[in-house]
Amino acid sequence: MEKFSEILKNARLSQGKTQLDVAIELEVEQHTICNWESGRRFPDPVYWVMLSDVLSIPLMKIWEGFVLFKTKDSRSQKTALWEVMAGKITQEVNRQR
Numbered sequence: 001m002e003k004f005s006e007i008l009k010n011a012r013l014s015q016g017k018t019q020l021d022v023a024i025e026l027e028v029e030q031h032t033i034c035n036w037e038s039g040r041r042f043p044d045p046v047y048w049v050m051l052s053d054v055l056s057i058p059l060m061k062i063w064e065g066f067v068l069f070k071t072k073d074s075r076s077q078k079t080a081l082w083e084v085m086a087g088k089i090t091q092e093v094n095r096q097r
Contacts, residue, residue, distance in 0.1 A: 004065025005039040011055040012037075025054045042069045045088065 012022055012033075019033040026033075026047060035041040042065070043051060052059045 003039060004042065004062065004069060005037050007057060007061055007065060008033075008051070008055065009037045011057050015055065017055075022054060026050050039069075042066055 019037070020030045023030040023033050036043055048059060048062045051057055051062060
């Protein structure tokens with residue numbers, strides 16, 4: 001499975017966009033895009049749909065990339081996927097209280 005950082009960079013380059021172009025479209029700093037493409041950071045969920053739209057990356061690819069980014073040990077990706085999803089839902093519920 002391809003790393004999200006590679007998917008992001010390849011999608012950007014295939015559209016002839018610079019990191020600055022993408023940053024402007026997403027209203028973030030250029031170093032944010034650089035951090036995402038280098039694998040140092042992963043975009044917050046708020047940017048997933050925007051990235052999908054701006055760079056024509058399937059949303060499921062972004063989700064898979066997030067799971068891979070968060071899963072550094074031998075746990076199964078399916079288990080990690082559910083743990084991440086449950087954590088995000090819990091955060092959102094707590095935020096709305």
